[in-house]
Amino acid sequence: MGELSRVSRRTVLRWGALGLVAPALTPLSRQLLGFASSNDENVVLQWNAALLQAIRTSPPRPPVVARQLAVVQTSMFDAWAAYDADAVGTRLGDRLRRPAIERTLANKSQAISYAAYRTLLDLFPTKVSLFDGLMTTLGYDPRDGSADPATATGIGNLAAQAVLAFRHHDGSNQLGDLHPGAYSDYTAYVPVNTPDQVIDPNRWQPLRVSDGKGGFIVQQYIAPHWGKVIPFSLSAGDQLRPPAPATYHQLGQPSGGYVQQAQQILHYSADLTDTEKMIAEYWADGPSSELPPGHWCLFTHFVSQRDRHDLDQDIKLFFTVANAVFDAGIAAWDAKRAHDSERPVTAVTYLFGEHPVRAWKGPYLGTGEIPGSEWKPYQPATVVTPAFPEYLSGHSTFSAAAAEVLRRFTGSDSFGSSVIIKAGSSKIEPGRTPAADVTLSWSTFTEAADQAGLSRRYGGIHFEQGDLVGRQTGRLVGTLVWTKAQHYITGAGP
Numbered sequence: 231m232g233e234l235s236r237v238s239r240r241t242v243l244r245w246g247a248l249g250l251v252a253p254a255l256t257p258l259s260r261q262l263l264g265f266a267s268s269n270d271e272n273v274v275l276q277w278n279a280a281l282l283q284a285i286r287t288s289p290p291r292p293p294v295v296a297r298q299l300a301v302v303q304t305s306m307f308d309a310w311a312a313y314d315a316d317a318v319g320t321r322l323g324d325r326l327r328r329p330a331i332e333r334t335l336a337n338k339s340q341a342i343s344y345a346a347y348r349t350l351l352d353l354f355p356t357k358v359s360l361f362d363g364l365m366t367t368l369g370y371d372p373r374d375g376s377a378d379p380a381t382a383t384g385i386g387n388l389a390a391q392a393v394l395a396f397r398h399h400d401g402s403n404q405l406g407d408l409h410p411g412a413y414s415d416y417t418a419y420v421p422v423n424t425p426d427q428v429i430d431p432n433r434w435q436p437l438r439v440s441d442g443k444g445g446f447i448v449q450q451y452i453a454p455h456w457g458k459v460i461p462f463s464l465s466a467g468d469q470l471r472p473p474a475p476a477t478y479h480q481l482g483q484p485s486g487g488y489v490q491q492a493q494q495i496l497h498y499s500a501d502l503t504d505t506e507k508m509i510a511e512y513w514a515d516g517p518s519s520e521l522p523p524g525h526w527c528l529f530t531h532f533v534s535q536r537d538r539h540d541l542d543q544d545i546k547l548f549f550t551v552a553n554a555v556f557d558a559g560i561a562a563w564d565a566k567r568a569h570d571s572e573r574p575v576t577a578v579t580y581l582f583g584e585h586p587v588r589a590w591k592g593p594y595l596g597t598g599e600i601p602g603s604e605w606k607p608y609q610p611a612t613v614v615t616p617a618f619p620e621y622l623s624g625h626s627t628f629s630a631a632a633a634e635v636l637r638r639f640t641g642s643d644s645f646g647s648s649v650i651i652k653a654g655s656s657k658i659e660p661g662r663t664p665a666a667d668v669t670l671s672w673s674t675f676t677e678a679a680d681q682a683g684l685s686r687r688y689g690g691i692h693f694e695q696g697d698l699v700g701r702q703t704g705r706l707v708g709t710l711v712w713t714k715a716q717h718y719i720t721g722a723g724p
Contacts, residue, residue, distance in 0.1 A: 273339045273368065274544040275534060277306065277346040278527060280364050284354040286519045292624050293456045293559035294402070294413050296523035300462060300556035301397050302349045307549035307718070309345035309389035313338045313382075314542070316721040321392035323723065326385055337382040338541060343370055344386025345393075352394050353404075400460040419454035422570070428580050431478040431488075434619040435576040440611040449617035457564025462553040463707075463714035467564035470706055472699045475571050475621040484581060491693040492581050495574045499589040499690055500597050502608060504664035508651045510608055510689035511658065512670060513625065513682045522625050522682065523555035526632035529678070532647060533636060550635050550715040558631035558707045562624045562700065571621035574690055575614065578605045593659050607690025610658055615691045623692045626683035626700025627707065633679035634708025643674040679704070 271279075281302050285295050308319035312326035313333040319326060328337070343365065350361050365372040370383075377391075378384035398405055402413060409416035423435035425448055436449040457467035464470065476487030498506075515521055520528060530551045534544050572580075578587070582602020589605050591598050607615055637643050648671035656663035672678035683701050686692035692700075717723055 272539075272541040272544060273342050273346075274306065274541055274548055275531060276364060276368070277302070277343065277350075278531060278548060280360060281346075281350060282520050282524050282527060284350065284357045284360060285521070285524050287357075288354065290515065290519065290521055291413065291452050292521045292523065292628070293453050293459075293563050295521045296552075296555040296559035296628065297397075297402055297459070298353050299523055299527060299552040301353060301393060302346055303548045303552035304462075305345040305349040305390040305393040306342045307545055308393060309341040309386045310338055310542075310545045311718070312341060312385045312389070317719050318721050318723055319389060319392070320718055320724070321396055322389070324721070326379055326388060328385070335541060337385075339368075340370065340382035341386040341389070342541075342545065343368055344374075344383050345390040346386075347372060348387055348390035349394060352390075401455070401458040403455065413453060415451070415453070415455045417455045417458070419451055419567070421451065423576070425449075428576060431572055431577065431580045433570050434572060436617065437575070437614050439614045442612045452616075452618050453563055454567050454618070456560060457567050459560050461557045461560045463710040464557050464561065467560045468568070470561045470703050471565055471568055472622060472703060474569055475693070475695050475699075478577075487695075488577065489581065491695065492574065492577045494694060495578060495687070495690055496587050496589050496605070498688055499605070499608065502590055502597075502688065504666075505668050505670075506688045507608060507656065507658070508664055508668045509670060509681060509685045511656060512649065512651065513685035514609075514613075514689065522628040523552075523559065523632075525682075526551060526555060526629065529632070529645075529647075529675075530636065533640060533645075536646075537640065546715075546719050547635075547639050549718075550639065550712060551632050553715060554631040554635045554708050554711040555628050557711055558627040558704050559624065561703055561707055562622055562627040563618070565622050565703075566619040566624075569619065569621050571619045571696075573615045573620045574693060575605070575607055579603045594662060608658065609689055609691065620692060621696045621699070622703060623683055623686055623696045623700035625686050625692075626679075626697045627704040629679035629682035630701045630704025631708040631711065632704075633675040634705050635712055636675045638708075638712050643676055645672050645675045645678055647672055647678075 281299065285298065304320055308321060311317035311319045312328050318324045347361055347365055351358065362372045374383050375387060376384045377387055379388060403409060403416055404412055406412045406414060421436050422430050422433040425436055425438040428435060436451065438446050438448050441447045459467065461467060476485060476491055478484055478488045530548060534547065539547070579602055584601045584603055586599040587602045587605060588597065588599055590608055591600055592606065609615065648669055651664065651668045651670065653664055653666050654661045672681065680701065683697040687694060687697055
């Protein structure tokens with residue numbers, strides 16, 4: 231979606247040397263990645279861009295992406311902290327502290343780069359050429375595994391080693407040692423409902439969806455164990471667990487809240503405008519499939535450029551934002567597993583069955599009456615609805631947490647960004663929707679976060695309660711992460 235803006239030749243050459251594709255085609259996203267700058271970006275921004283590129287070509291698992299962001303940015307922060315007068319690392323405290331004479335930009339950049347490189351190789355072992363390319367471009371030897379704490383290379387490698395040693399046993403099952411397969415479930419979750427039968431309308435239902443190749447696959451719950459992952463700032467995944475959402479049963483009849491939330495989804499569906507359709511599509515996976523956590527790291531990149539950050543400012547900001555989306559994912563996925571709640575597509579089809587409902591009828595078919603059993607969200611056929619429970623919204627939680635950190639770091643809610651979505655660029659109704667260019671704009675971080683949450687209601691995959699409680703939870707997460715991060719940044723400790 232969107233149109234190209236002018237790209238500096240220097241930046242194009244650097245990305246070309248790394249084998250990277252320009253991450254998005256919108257003016258906003260190009261600004262986010264620094265293409266308008268005539269100066270080389272600092273290494274924090276360059277490694278963030280490489281990290282996002284690796285995410286784009288990996289399986290789309292939102293909480294896993296958030297963890298990847300946090301682990302990389304934490305390793306980078308811990309390496310940088312050795313060259314700061316006050317900051318302490320999250321794993322080794324001040325044990326790597328170097329004397330003042332060594333606290334140069336060159337040493338910081340080198341230590342950060344080795345920490346990022348080692349961590350990225352661990353998280354994305356198939357992307358070696360991508361990360362080797364950036365190391366070589368920066369002038370570093372990717373084969374240098376020194377652990378000498380008197381050198382910047384050694385500092386970076388040691389910082390990464392300490393963070394990875396901790397995170398390898400944080401409950402994420404990255405290594406597949408708790409159950410075969412990286413990040414696989416080890417809690418023996420089995421859905422109550424099947425793709426063909428709703429046994430309990432309050433519970434999540436895996437769907438049979440298109441595989442995009444003419445066949446169908448049955449959804450597998452993505453990361454049902456994620457509430458057990460050790461957070462950055464939360465005491466545990468269930469610290470902020472919200473009360474249960476609206477349920478179906480009330481004296482043998484559908485409860486008012488259950489019916490009302492389904493009816494509201496149908497109202498959104500029936501009245502979708504081109505702008506609302508584009509809001510649903512724009513926020514679905516981030517501009518280039520970075521998923522919501524990566525999308526907010528793009529916004530963070532934009533803020534860095536907007537406010538002309540130096541390396542020290544960026545390392546602190548990305549460290550905090552990345553851990554905010556990480557903890558947001560843990561809190562959201564804990565609630566999803568605890569409540570195992572139905573998605574709108576299950577509630578609508580169960581409640582209305584063969585009774586007619588007025589709704590969006592499908593790509594290019596507009597709005598009209600269809601049997602409730604045939605209703606589908608405004609989503610691609612390969613998605614229909616995400617492969618995990620509804621309550622609460624991950625988009626809302628991720629976005630509110632990141633926005634809270636950005637507000638606190640910048641001292642203002644001002645964002646001031648926009649994106650132009652070109653006519654006919656829809657992925658769901660290509661060539662027709664939108665009928666004319668659509669501009670999405672956000673004057674504040676709060677507006678952007680709220681629109682991200684609302685987009686899931688427009689798209690038919692979240693109820694209002696899941697959105698609003700997600701926003702509330704995200705703001706609480708952002709506050710807790712901010713406080714914890716400041717302890718490390720100021721040297722007060724955990």
